[in-house]
Amino acid sequence: MSIEVKEISKSYGGQKALDAVSFSINKGEIVGFLGPNGAGKSTLMKILTTYLNADTGTASVNGSDVAADQKEVQKAVGYLPEHNPLYLDLYVREYLAFNADVYKVNKNRIEEVINLTGLTPEAHKKIGALSKGYRQRVGIATALLHDPEVLILDEPTTGLDPNQLVEIRDLIKNIGSDKTVFLSTHIMQEVEAICDRVIIIDHGRIVTDKKLKNLVKDTKVEQVIEVEFDKAVSMETLQQLPSLTDARNTKGNIWELTFTSGTDMRPAVFDFAQANSLKTLQLSLKNKNLETVFREMTKKK
Template identity: 55%
Template sequence: MALEIINLTKTFGAQTALNAVNISIKKNEIIGLLGRNGAGKSTLMKTIVGALNIEEGQILFDGEDITLNETSVKKKIGFLPEDNPLYKDMYVKEYLNFVAELHQIPKEKVDIIIENVEITPEKSKIISQLSKGYQQRVGIAQAILHKPDLLILDEPTNGLDPNQIIEIRNIIKEIGKEKTVILSTHLMQEVEALCTRVILIDNGNILQDCAVEEFRGKFGSLEEAFKKATTKK
């Protein structure tokens, strides 16, 4: 699996959200996508998954142009948006069965995914009754149910308590052993715990694309490195 983003540009009116972005991603990487609020992270992720149209540039997935092969490419991608848009009036297993049907996956696979993300005790509950941590697990379950080659997670631990954060990180780490993961986060500890590579975006431009150790560089922490890189001179 390879993802190639070539001169990708996206505008909203007079604002340039992505400015000629170029990124190359290979198999089995967990990439930390970093940037301030409004830097272009969510726009980039939504464009990769096809939720936003490509205005200029090109995205290739396994050599296929995603605009020419939307259905086949989307089958290979899992996505958990920041707002985790679950059908909260549905029961957990009912919802995941619905997702399996959309992907034309045998419903027997649902129980395997439920076990993998450790929500078996919650599978007969209505989603709205779950804690935010368990709702995030359901969101991850729907994103990996069809065994995608690329998993894109937008702030997957936002608003969770410390124990829930650790649990979600462990799930992501296991997924990353077999899949490629692009992870958007504001938590530098998350990058330290999960990622081998950092892509830093600011005002729609890629400022750095390097190994975590290189990004940290001479600074004592990733927080210091991030602050230095994104502070206007």
Template identity: 60%
Template sequence: MSIQLTQISKNYGEQKAVNQISFSAKKGEVVGFLGPNGAGKSTTMKILTGFIKPTEGSVLVNDVDVVVNPIEAQKNIGYLPEHNPLYLDMYVKEYLQFSAAIHKIDLSKIDEAIEKVGLEKEAHKKIGQLSKGYRQRVGLAGAILHNPDVLILDEPTTGLDPNQLVEIRQLIKELGKDKTVLFSTHIMQEVEAVCDRVIIINKGEIVVDKQLKELKESNKQVITVGFDYKIEEQFLQRLPNVDSIKNNYDNSWTITFVSKEDMRPKLFDFAQEHGLKILELNSENKNLESLFRELTQ
């Protein structure tokens, strides 16, 4: 495995930022790492890169222990942090030359990285002159410059326009063919467009770790229905295949069913049998966004 976290915890005083999390990722896999603000995503990524040490647990990158030998592990890692730290007074090529010198790699790799991230037209400019989207590209170029086996990208598409998003998505997918990519974002469409697998973390604990295909093939349907007068939740429990019921307000309910069958006709039949009128009805299959909300609210 390129990445192997085992029972990782991180405490800040009495606050537990990450609590006993374990997961692994292999070469050729793009993993979406999701969670609300404060869930522990950035802490986990900083532990993976050796930037901070875990309170307990072990971290391996390409079988190198990150805690015991962080420098050796970091040779295998490309990291783009959430707040992309760049030297704004440097020119793009000057900055990448500086990064290349740190990694002790051939300067010929710079033009290759610039081309990969689409920075050719901006390479002669100072970083401070660039838009936020192009600064992200500079950070990404720096992350892939030494051709690492593992890429850790924390919100890499922040500030990109729609055209740039398509290009960076394609780049990440291309890089994921022969690297392990851990990709953190708040944008669900990005995950669905780029990732093979999804890990959702909430309050420092992993609540989902599944293949994206498996999540998309979920049999769950979410139906919002409004009746003409108020009824009790227990009454709705008589419906078949009910997974959960939530009262939105007054006579409006959100009902989650587990079934491949369209449950709307069942709702209409149920209403007719009990003398109810349906005033509103909206249906959606359980997608990644609705699953994320359900697990993290």
């Protein structure tokens, strides 16, 4: 087991950041850790990397306890914090050499991580002269210097432009081919493109933990259908539709119909049209994706 978390709780004063959180991650998985701001993501990552101590519960990385075996955990983990700390006046190789001394790794490893993270074209520059995307690459290169088995990335794509997003996404996927990767992000498309599994946390508690391919399929969320009828229909008539929770007339005879149902409601809309002497000129189901599932899981009750 690469990461194991059992009943971890952490409070700041009277505010509980983590409330009896438990999960485990197998070797080689790429797991997305999602949650609203303040949900407890960064706190848990700091506990796993030994920057913080939990109030109660236990956690281990590669079998080493994060409280009792901190040195072993630090050897096993590469960490990119949310606010990537870099010395902007240092050259890329100079900065990596400094960190190589900290980790006590062979200097040959510097060129290996430069090549691995695609830093070669910019490696001769000062970090302060790099774009945000290349600065993130420097942070990831630093996290990889000691060849850790587990990579923990806190918001690795924040502030990147679309091209940089694709580049960092591909880099993380490549790294994940032989390492366990645990990453947090607010960008749902990145999770869908990178991760095998998703853990969602809200108010310090795990609200779901599933394989990505099953999460959207298994989660009951509001279903939105867009339909265009051949003539006007009243709101009162639409109320005949089962499981309808909202109906919004967007333009002319086009309606957005919202249902709470685990089954595709398009056949019901078609049958409704026939029963009321209407024709459906278009009928489409708006895609249910990770973003809709996330909103459903973390919406205020």
